[in-house]
Amino acid sequence: MDRGTLETIVGAMFAGKTSELLKRILWAEHQGKKILVIKPKIDNRYSEKLISTHNNLSHECYAMNNWKEVNSNFDFSNNNYEVVFLDEIQFMDSKETIKNVENLLQIGIDVVCAGLDQDSRGKPWDTSSYLLGLADKITKIYGFCNVCGLEATKTYRKIEGGERTQVGASNIYEPRCLKHWKPR
Numbered sequence: 001m002d003r004g005t006l007e008t009i010v011g012a013m014f015a016g017k018t019s020e021l022l023k024r025i026l027w028a029e030h031q032g033k034k035i036l037v038i039k040p041k042i043d044n045r046y047s048e049k050l051i052s053t054h055n056n057l058s059h060e061c062y063a064m065n066n067w068k069e070v071n072s073n074f075d076f077s078n079n080n081y082e083v084v085f086l087d088e089i090q091f092m093d094s095k096e097t098i099k100n101v102e103n104l105l106q107i108g109i110d111v112v113c114a115g116l117d118q119d120s121r122g123k124p125w126d127t128s129s130y131l132l133g134l135a136d137k138i139t140k141i142y143g144f145c146n147v148c149g150l151e152a153t154k155t156y157r158k159i160e161g162g163e164r165t166q167v168g169a170s171n172i173y174e175p176r177c178l179k180h181w182k183p184r
């Protein structure tokens with residue numbers, strides 16, 4: 001059996017990562033592929049059972065607490081699934097996620113994952129970094145700076161303080177270019 005392919009999609013907040021993932025989900029469904037979409041449970045901005053873009057496109061998904069739970073709920077053997085999609089990978093446990101993604105690839109399942117590459121301080125997220133390192137294909141997408149409209153690679157925190165894993169709403173974060181971004 002051929003090894004599965006790993007594609008990793010990264011970018012700043014509001015760059016359109018989930019839209020990019022949804023595009024691939026729709027392609028796979030159009031091809032009649034057996035798919036599974038997973039997101040971490042921490043992300044309950046819009047819905048527990050949906051991945052949603054900021055412009056209200058969505059697809060059903062499984063909201064996971066951890067990989068042990070995923071593996072007891074889904075049987076990945078016997079060609080039950082052809083593509084597994086992971087959203088908000090920065091909030092998934094890095095060690096467990098790498099191990100499980102590697103397992104999926106080894107049994108011939110393609111994996112497409114999406115998430116933030118950096119936090120608002122400019123620090124790389126562990127899980128995203130590992131999945132970039134392991135990827136066969138990398139897609140980095142860019143937002144538009146909220147100040148000048150040029151390409152944005154950074155996520156800017158509009159208010160000070162708060163946890164690193166604070167789930168992002170547009171009242172807290174916005175995309176910014178290097179000139180208009182500072183870490184905080």
Ligand SMILES: [Zn+2]
Nearest residue numbers: 145148177180
């Ligand atoms: Zn700018």
